C-alpha cells in the first residue's frame with residue numbers, strides 16, 4: 094500500500110520514461126511520502142503490440158468490415174506473416190535478442206506494406222557496419238505498418254506517442270472531450286483500464302496523480318480518472334504537468350472536476366506534498382497553486398505561505414517501479430541525427446530550473462517555470478548522475494532543459510572530467526556566441542555527443558539536432 098500513485102498516461106515516448114513522475118518520486122522520498130509510479134503508455138504499447146492482442150485485433154477488424162484500403166487489405170492478407178515475428182521483433186527493439194538483426198536485415202523476413210515504400214538508401218544511412226541500426230529502422234517501419242492498420246481499422250485516435258491529440262488541443266473548451274468520454278471505452282481504452290485496475294489493486298493508493306505533459310496524454314488521463322471515479326469513488330485524483338501548466342491556467346468548467354479533484358500548476362513538489370497532507374488529514378486546507386471545486390464553484394487555492402523548494406532540496410529523480418528494461422528503441426527516420434530522440438534509454442535530468450535567457454518574444458516568460466531561473470551546482474548535478482547510474486545501470490543522459498546555459502554546461506563538463514566518469518550526454522540549447530570552439534571541444538571530451546535546438550516560427554516549433 095502506498096500513499097500516492099503517480100501515472101504518466103498514454104502515450105509519450107517508447108524508448109525512455111518521461112521523467113516527471115521520477116522527479117516527483119525522488120522528491121517524495123525526501124519527505125518519507127510513499128509512492129508508486131507507472132508509465133501507462135509503455136505498458137499499453139507492449140500489450141497492444143503482442144501476437145496475442147493482434148490476433149484479436151485482426152479478427153475484430155474483419156468482423157467490423159473495417160479492412161477497406163489496399164494497404165490494410167495487404168496487411169490483413171499477410172496477417173500470419175505479421176503475427177509470427179511480432180513478439181521477437183518487440184524483444185529485439187527492447188535491446189534483447191540482438192542476433193535477430195541479421196534476419197531482420199534480409200529482404201524477406203519482415204512483411205512490408207506502405208511504410209516501406211519510401212525506404213531510404215540504407216547503405217547511405219547506416220553504412221555497411223550499422224546492422225543493428227538498420228534492423229531497428231526496418232523493425233520500426235514494420236511496427237508503423239501495424240500502427241496504420243490500427244488507425245484505419247480499430248481506432249483512428251491511435252499514435253505511438255500520442256492518443257486523441259486533437260481532443261487535447263481543443264480541450265480548453267472541454268465540450269468535445271467530455272462528449273467523447275461518454276462513449277464506450279475503445280479497444281485501447283480497455284487495455285489501458287485493465288492495466289490501471291491491476292495497478293490500483295496492487296498499490297491501493299490514497300491519491301492518484303496524473304502527469305499530463307502534452308495534449309496527446311489528456312484524453313487517456315481523463316478516461317483513467319473517469320474509471321477511478323466510477324469504481325473507487327473515495328479515491329482522490331489530481332492532474333499536473335506541462336499541459337495544465339499552459340492550457341488550464343484559467344479552467345472554469347465544473348465538469349472537469351467530475352474527473353479530477355485537484356489540478357495543480359507549475360512545479361509539482363510543494364502542491365503535491367500539501368495535497369498529500371490534506372488527504373491524510375482533511376482539516377489541513379493549505380494548498381499551493383491548486384484548483385478544486387468548492388461549493389460547486391471552481392476555485393483557485395494558493396494560500397500556502399511556504400515557498401517552492403529550491404533545486405538542491407528536491408532530491409534525485411527515482412526511476413524505481415518503471416519497467417526500464419522493457420522500453421522500445423525505434424528509428425523512425427533513416428537519419429542518425431533524429432535517432433537520439435527515439436533510440437536508447439536516457440536518464441533525464443535538468444541543469445536548471447527556468448530559462449537563463451528569458452527574452453524570446455513568443456515565449457510566455459511570465460510563467461514561473463520559465464521566469465524563475467535557478468541553476469543547479471555542477472557538483473550536485475554530477476552527484477545525481479552518479480546516483481542515477483547506480484540505480485538504472487544506464488550511463489546516458491539527456492538534459493531536458495529548454496535551453497541549457499553554456500556556463501553551466503562548461504562547469505558540468507569540467508566536473509565530469511575531474512571525476513573521470515565515462516558518460517554520454519546531450520541537451521537542448523539556444524545558439525549563442527558563448528559556444529566557442531574551445532567550449533565545444535571541452536564538451537565533447539566530457540561525453541557530450543549532440544546538442545539540439547528548437548527553432549520557433551510563427552507556425553510551429555521544430556527541432557534540429559547537431560552532433
Ligand code: SF4
Pocket residue numbers: 448449450451452453456457458463495496523
Ligand atoms: S530560450 Fe526557450 S524557454 Fe528561454 S525564453 Fe526563449 S523560448 Fe522561452
